[in-house]
Amino acid sequence: MSDQFRVVFVGFNADTDSQNAMESLATKLGVSKQKVIAFTQGKPLFGATDKNKCLKQAKLLAIYGFQSKVQPQQSNMQSAPVANNAANERVFEALDYITSSLIRIEEKLEELEQRIDGNEKSGDEKEEEQWQSDELFDELDLDTEPKPKSKKLLYVLLAILFILLIILGFSLAFPEMVQF
Structure with missing residues (x-):
């Protein structure tokens, strides 16, 4: 060396x-x-x-x-704690970034849910206002049920969160193997 x-x-x-x-x-x-x-x-x-x-x-x-x-x-024995502190600092910065990103994603999801719920409620109100025009639709066979809400985005985000947490845990457990 x-x-x-x-x-x-x-x-x-x-x-x-x-x-x-x-x-x-x-x-x-x-x-x-x-x-x-x-x-x-x-x-x-x-x-x-x-x-x-x-x-x-x-x-x-x-x-x-x-x-x-x-x-x-100076000798490697004295520089090792400095390198370890720097690595810990980078891990904490990465963790902080991940946490803030998750908070922003959660806020966006809540916003989307409110928009979807708002659209459904406004659609229901319009139906109640136009109750007299329902006679035209009685002739049609509309027995289809609405599709349930897809939670695919939520599952994808949760999978990404778990992957990032596993990577973080691995980097904390084996800091000498993970270089940022």
Whole structure:
């Protein structure tokens, strides 16, 4: 196993506007500005990797006006809890996203049910208002019963929920096997 290195923030170039540099870097990397600000306060922006990749990362930072240095990573025993915390953070973010998605789906289902119930009630009211015109329909043989409501969408959503919960449980039980 090769040595691990990490890019560490040192400062900004003298002619660099720190706010513009942070915004530009956040846009380039596709991360939030808060993560770049945390990088300027000593938190890592990139994961530990080999020296060549760290040098490329340092060059990228230099393009945007950041001064940085490549620092050897401490022993794996100390970096394991940090990696585990990062993995736990990603799992909790994923769980939060899944939960909020399920809440939105549930709200949409309730909305659809209310619309369907509203349409049925308005149809019943119209029938009661037009009771005199029912004589025309007496001649027709209309013994068909309405189809029951399909719960296929609900079952599909429940199946997706169970699959996501199984994946989440698997990732919590075996975090070293699941990489996000």
